[in-house]
Amino acid sequence: MKTKRLEAPGGIFRYLFLLPAAVIYLSVIVFPAFYSFYLSFFKWNGINPNKIFVGFQNYIQLFTQDQVFLTALRNNIIWIVLTVCVTVTISLLLALLVNQQFKGRTAVRGILYFPYILSGVMVAIIWSWVYQPQLGLLKGLMDAVGIANISTAWLSNPSTALLAVFFAALWQGVGGPMTLFLAGLQTIPADLKEAAFIDGASKIQTFFKVTLPMLRETLVIVLATQIIASMKVYDVIYAMTGGGPANSTQTLSTWMVSQTFTFSNFGMGTAISTIMVAVMMIIIVPYVSLMSKE
Structure with missing residues (x-):
C-alpha cells in the first residue's frame, strides 16, 4: 500500500524531492533578480537604511544623461556582433579542421x-604582455x-583598445564553441556526405x-550561449583596461560594477543589470523561439 501511495498520480512525495532544488533556485536566482529590479527604482548608497524612491528616474538618467552608459551599451553591441561573426565562424572552421583524420x-x-x-584574469595578464609597447610579443x-x-x-589608444581586448577574448573563447561544433559534426552520418559527393x-x-x-x-545553442556571454563580459576587460582609456572599453557589466561598488549607487547599478537582462531576452527569446519552430 505504501508503494502505491508513493507512485500515485498527484502524490505529494514527488514534490518533496523537488523542494531542495526549488528552494536553492528561488533563493539564489529568482529572489535576487526581483530584488535587484525593485532596487532599480530607488536612490540608495547600500549603507543608509533609508532608500529614496525615484521611480524610473534611474533609467531615464542612464539613457539621457549618462554618456558612459551609452558607450558601454554600444560596446556590448559591437562585442556581440564580433562574437557572432568572428568567434562563431572561427570556432566552426576549427571544428571542421580537427574533425578530419590526421596524425x-x-x-x-x-x-x-x-x-x-x-581564467579571464590569467588571459588578461598574458595578453597585456603580448601588447606591451616595448617588450611585448606583438x-x-x-x-x-x-612595420615597427x-x-x-594598443591598450592605451581609445580607438584600438576594445578590439585589442576582443582578440584576447577571442583567443580564449574559441575552444568552447569549437567543442560543441565538433560534437555536432560527429553526429552527422557519413552516408549523407558520401551521397552528396556521388551526386x-x-x-x-x-x-x-x-x-x-x-x-x-x-x-x-552556440549562438545563444555566445550572445549571453557577450552581454556578461567583464573579467578580461576589467583586468586589461579597467574600462579605459577614457571609458572607451566600458561594457554594461563593468559600468554596472563601477556604479554599484565604486560610486555606491546601487539604484543605478541595478537599473543597468535590469537593462542587461532585458537586452538578452529581446535577442535570445525570439531567436530561440524562431529556430525551434523551424
Whole structure:
C-alpha cells in the first residue's frame, strides 16, 4: 500500500524531492533578480537604511544623461556582433579542421581547447604582455616584419583598445564553441556526405547543403550561449583596461560594477543589470523561439 501511495498520480512525495532544488533556485536566482529590479527604482548608497524612491528616474538618467552608459551599451553591441561573426565562424572552421583524420589531431584539439579553461584574469595578464609597447610579443613580431613604425600602444589608444581586448577574448573563447561544433559534426552520418559527393556536389556545396543544416540545433545553442556571454563580459576587460582609456572599453557589466561598488549607487547599478537582462531576452527569446519552430 505504501508503494502505491508513493507512485500515485498527484502524490505529494514527488514534490518533496523537488523542494531542495526549488528552494536553492528561488533563493539564489529568482529572489535576487526581483530584488535587484525593485532596487532599480530607488536612490540608495547600500549603507543608509533609508532608500529614496525615484521611480524610473534611474533609467531615464542612464539613457539621457549618462554618456558612459551609452558607450558601454554600444560596446556590448559591437562585442556581440564580433562574437557572432568572428568567434562563431572561427570556432566552426576549427571544428571542421580537427574533425578530419590526421596524425596528432587529439593533441591539436587539446591545444585549441586549452585557453578556454584559463581564467579571464590569467588571459588578461598574458595578453597585456603580448601588447606591451616595448617588450611585448606583438612588438617583436612587428619589428621582425619591418612595420615597427606602426603605433603599438594598443591598450592605451581609445580607438584600438576594445578590439585589442576582443582578440584576447577571442583567443580564449574559441575552444568552447569549437567543442560543441565538433560534437555536432560527429553526429552527422557519413552516408549523407558520401551521397552528396556521388551526386556531384563539391565540398563547399556539401557543407552548405548537408553539414550546416545538420548543425542547426548545435548552432542554436552556440549562438545563444555566445550572445549571453557577450552581454556578461567583464573579467578580461576589467583586468586589461579597467574600462579605459577614457571609458572607451566600458561594457554594461563593468559600468554596472563601477556604479554599484565604486560610486555606491546601487539604484543605478541595478537599473543597468535590469537593462542587461532585458537586452538578452529581446535577442535570445525570439531567436530561440524562431529556430525551434523551424
